[in-house]
Amino acid sequence: MALTHVLGVPRIGPNRELKFAQEAFWRGEIDEAALRAVASGIRQANWRRQHEAGLDFVSVGDFAFYDPMLNHVALLGCAPARFGFGEKISLPEYFQLARGNDACHAMEMTKWFDTNYHYLVPELKPDTPFSLGAEWLFDEVAEAQTAGFNPKPVLIGPLTFLHLAKEKGNDFNRLDLLDRLLPVYAQILARLKAQGVEWVQVDEPVLALDLPGNWRTAFERAYHHLNTAGVKLLLASYFGPLRENLLMALKLPVAGVHVDCVRGGDELAQVIDWLSATKILSAGVIDGRNIWKTDLAAVLGRFDGLHQRLGNRLWLAPSCSLAHVPVSLAAETALDPEISSWLAFADEKLDELATLKAVFNGGRQAVAAKLADNAAALASRRTSNRVHDAAVSVRLAALTATHDTRNSALAIRQTVQRARFNLPAFPTTTIGSFPQTPEIRSARARFKKGGLDEADYTAAMRREIAHAVAKQEALGLDVLVHGEAERNDMVEYFGEQLAGFAFSQNGWVQSYGSRCVKPPIIYGDVSRPGPMTVGWTTYAQSLTVRPMKGMLTGPVTILQWSFVRDDQPRSTTALQIALAIRDEVVDLEAAGIGIIQIDEPAYREGLPLRKADWPTYLDWASRAFRISASGVADATQIHTHMCYSEFNDILPAIAAMDADVITIETSRSDMELLRGFGDFNYPNEIGPGVYDIHSPRVPSADDMTRLLEKAAQVIPPRNLWVNPDCGLKTRGWAETEAALANMVTAARVLREAYRISPGL
Numbered sequence: 116m117a118l119t120h121v122l123g124v125p126r127i128g129p130n131r132e133l134k135f136a137q138e139a140f141w142r143g144e145i146d147e148a149a150l151r152a153v154a155s156g157i158r159q160a161n162w163r164r165q166h167e168a169g170l171d172f173v174s175v176g177d178f179a180f181y182d183p184m185l186n187h188v189a190l191l192g193c194a195p196a197r198f199g200f201g202e203k204i205s206l207p208e209y210f211q212l213a214r215g216n217d218a219c220h221a222m223e224m225t226k227w228f229d230t231n232y233h234y235l236v237p238e239l240k241p242d243t244p245f246s247l248g249a250e251w252l253f254d255e256v257a258e259a260q261t262a263g264f265n266p267k268p269v270l271i272g273p274l275t276f277l278h279l280a281k282e283k284g285n286d287f288n289r290l291d292l293l294d295r296l297l298p299v300y301a302q303i304l305a306r307l308k309a310q311g312v313e314w315v316q317v318d319e320p321v322l323a324l325d326l327p328g329n330w331r332t333a334f335e336r337a338y339h340h341l342n343t344a345g346v347k348l349l350l351a352s353y354f355g356p357l358r359e360n361l362l363m364a365l366k367l368p369v370a371g372v373h374v375d376c377v378r379g380g381d382e383l384a385q386v387i388d389w390l391s392a393t394k395i396l397s398a399g400v401i402d403g404r405n406i407w408k409t410d411l412a413a414v415l416g417r418f419d420g421l422h423q424r425l426g427n428r429l430w431l432a433p434s435c436s437l438a439h440v441p442v443s444l445a446a447e448t449a450l451d452p453e454i455s456s457w458l459a460f461a462d463e464k465l466d467e468l469a470t471l472k473a474v475f476n477g478g479r480q481a482v483a484a485k486l487a488d489n490a491a492a493l494a495s496r497r498t499s500n501r502v503h504d505a506a507v508s509v510r511l512a513a514l515t516a517t518h519d520t521r522n523s524a525l526a527i528r529q530t531v532q533r534a535r536f537n538l539p540a541f542p543t544t545t546i547g548s549f550p551q552t553p554e555i556r557s558a559r560a561r562f563k564k565g566g567l568d569e570a571d572y573t574a575a576m577r578r579e580i581a582h583a584v585a586k587q588e589a590l591g592l593d594v595l596v597h598g599e600a601e602r603n604d605m606v607e608y609f610g611e612q613l614a615g616f617a618f619s620q621n622g623w624v625q626s627y628g629s630r631c632v633k634p635p636i637i638y639g640d641v642s643r644p645g646p647m648t649v650g651w652t653t654y655a656q657s658l659t660v661r662p663m664k665g666m667l668t669g670p671v672t673i674l675q676w677s678f679v680r681d682d683q684p685r686s687t688t689a690l691q692i693a694l695a696i697r698d699e700v701v702d703l704e705a706a707g708i709g710i711i712q713i714d715e716p717a718y719r720e721g722l723p724l725r726k727a728d729w730p731t732y733l734d735w736a737s738r739a740f741r742i743s744a745s746g747v748a749d750a751t752q753i754h755t756h757m758c759y760s761e762f763n764d765i766l767p768a769i770a771a772m773d774a775d776v777i778t779i780e781t782s783r784s785d786m787e788l789l790r791g792f793g794d795f796n797y798p799n800e801i802g803p804g805v806y807d808i809h810s811p812r813v814p815s816a817d818d819m820t821r822l823l824e825k826a827a828q829v830i831p832p833r834n835l836w837v838n839p840d841c842g843l844k845t846r847g848w849a850e851t852e853a854a855l856a857n858m859v860t861a862a863r864v865l866r867e868a869y870r871i872s873p874g875l
């Protein structure tokens with residue numbers, strides 16, 4: 116008997132029910148009870164689905180009204196003191212932590228490991244108190260039990276919680292808080308035990324990271340402490356191999372371990388060697404990070420012997436939570452049937468688990484047809500002539516060093532560009548998108564459903580572009596953008612126009628809070644059949660004499676935010692995309708666009724989790740960017756943009772991209788992030804974001820002046836640009852205009868203070 120379970124499932128609902136309820140609640144259109152009812156409906160449906168797929172447990176605690184890390188802040192009673200909330204926060208207070216309020220800026224948000232999911236970063240001070248806070252987890256356990264399910268609660272482990280938190284205050288180490296944190300975890304486990312829970316899954320994905328020695332020892336201390344609670348712990352590691360943490364993890368006093376056999380498959384033999392005779396092994400055999408069907412025959416072959424040995428001590432699971440893949444293929448009626456036959460979203464992955472379980476438990480006969488279908492789908496994908504394009508391979512093979520270097524060095528380009536554009540010091544610009552209003556979204560929805568024809572849709576988008584251009588001129592911005600009205604998403608939009616990509620209609624994945632993305636699916640060799648942005652951009656340029664910045668998404672970000680092929684290295688796919696983007700850059704230049712931004716917000720997120728793997732990645736990633744950017748003359752100014760990242764540990768690789776200008780997110784960190792660029796003597800021009808676009812709060816001109824003055828202390832003032840942290844697509848026009856007006860004022864104050872002549 117093998118058991119099956121999942122580490123977690125998507126919490127957004129099959130049709131993004133949670134998003135719509137959250138946003139309605141925030142707008143005051145529904146009350147808390149109505150929001151809670153939607154949430155409960157999603158949880159119940161998820162549990163029913165897991166139960167029907169024959170899983171031995173249902174996951175509880177993977178649901179969150181905004182973010183699981185924030186749930187733990189609530190559960191552990193450690194909301195930042197600056198908000199002034201009590202130990203047990205309410206749901207409205209919970210949302211204030213995530214979104215800010217009039218008095219307090221929101222908690223910082225950052226990438227969850229190497230995914231496109233963003234969590235809220237706990238803020239810890241030496242005296243941060245911990246206590247049993249919000250009761251939601253216990254309520255949900257009771258809810259599952261009442262509905263007749265066998266719950267396996269999921270917690271983020273104490274070490275991962277602390278590791279991902281941020282120290283606020285000097286001279287202390289957040290690890291020092293462990294001894295005060297553990298008793299609260301023990302209390303939580305005791306409560307769960309009292310509720311009749313048998314197993315608790317404790318996620319410690321930091322085991323897939325390079326851990327300093329004191330953190331590794333802390334694991335031993337922590338789990339010896341938690342082992343006393345009397346409930347069985349399943350220690351879950353995922354997102355990568357354990358490497359030097361393997362032995363430590365396997366020796367911890369827990370009842371079972373989960374390992375990622377997709378990314379850490381090579382370690383399985385070692386894991387088995389060190390697995391004690393009483394422990395459960397949960398093998399993550401189904402890729403939780405991608406949408407390809409699992410090779411079921413391969414899994415069966417690989418685990419058959421182990422199953423003979425371990426029996427019901429072997430559990431089968433996806434590699435990580437299924438929150439990183441879309442809910443179900445069932446709604447995808449427009450996908451090409453051949454491509455669709457290669458895919459498995461969360462629901463289909465549950466079916467795969469059910470099939471595996473049937474075979475291991477003696478029911479091969481009953482699932483023979485499913486196994487045959489699976490084998491046929493895999494064979495079709497391996498041999499399909501839609502996957503390979505000889506012209507793309509030829510082009511890749513012909514790449515030389517001339518393709519990834521600009522014609523002249525930065526200093527020469529800078530002189531030519533300054534003479535050409537004659538911009539004032541502290542030039543103002545924005546990051547690309549302007550508000551995606553309900554009108555824009557609804558016009559696109561009608562266009563897609565056939566209710567609006569192409570000519571009318573194009574006219575509507577042109578009106579939006581004209582509106583954005585007029586607003587920017589009136590605000591007095593120096594380098595304008597067209598506003599990206601025509602784009603559903605900065606990656607999906609390009610995916611829809613590139614060969615080798617498929618896209619779903621309803622394949623939503625949560626990115627943060629209520630925001631979701633529909634990652635395109637790269638199934639074949641990538642190329643660009645024709646221009647993608649030239650028409651919109653030249654139209655926008657025709658409306659103004661100021662420079663109109665062309666706006667593209669870079670190869671690394673398109674790769675990172677898509678579901679990618681697992682039949683060739685990521686680096687090969689990245690180079691293919693780079694050539695397609697290069698074609699677009701060259702076409703924009705030929706159409707008279709002098710400034711082109713190639714966004715790479717996912718450049719940092721693409722970094723492998725282990726430092727030893729960084730150089731290889733940074734080498735191909737920076738090359739892919741340069742290939743996309745180097746087809747143009749010296750006078751064409753290439754910008755790039757990055758957000759949500761800790762940049763300081765990869766500054767040489769950012770410099771290696773050799774963009775003429777980089778705009779980055781810095782305001783939430785109060786320009787702290789910029790210090791590294793200064794210390795490193797970053798040579799190129801830089802626009803440190805002066806205001807946070809994730810909050811509706813309008814910063815004052817003084818706020819932004821102060822930030823710019825801080826920036827001017829670490830970056831040569833002549834190299835500084837003035838811009839928001841990121842694009843404005845999630846904002847409304849009123850707050851956008853007010854904030855940009857203040858931003859332009861701040862730039863003028865700086866110009867007065869520094870008096871640098873234009874063009875120098």
Ligand SMILES: Nc1nc2c(c(=O)[nH]1)N[C@@H](CNc1ccc(C(=O)N[C@@H](CCC(=O)N[C@@H](CCC(=O)N[C@@H](CCC(=O)O)C(=O)O)C(=O)O)C(=O)O)cc1)CN2
Pocket residue numbers: 231551553556557558559560561602603604605606607626627629630631632633676716844845
């Ligand atoms: N891929 C990606 N990853 C990213 C970012 C990003 O921009 N893209 N930004 C960073 C932060 N993440 C973000 C992720 C999503 C959104 C976002 O705004 N998402 C939108 C959806 C964007 C979209 O695809 N919109 C489509 C579909 C919109 C939609 O929901 N339409 C309705 C109909 C609407 C109507 O009738 O009015 C429907 O289909 O039901 C469009 O504009 O065409 C949302 O959740 O609301 C913002 C930031 C990091 N990662």
Ligand SMILES: [Zn+2]
Pocket residue numbers: 546716756757758840841842
């Ligand atoms: Zn951004």
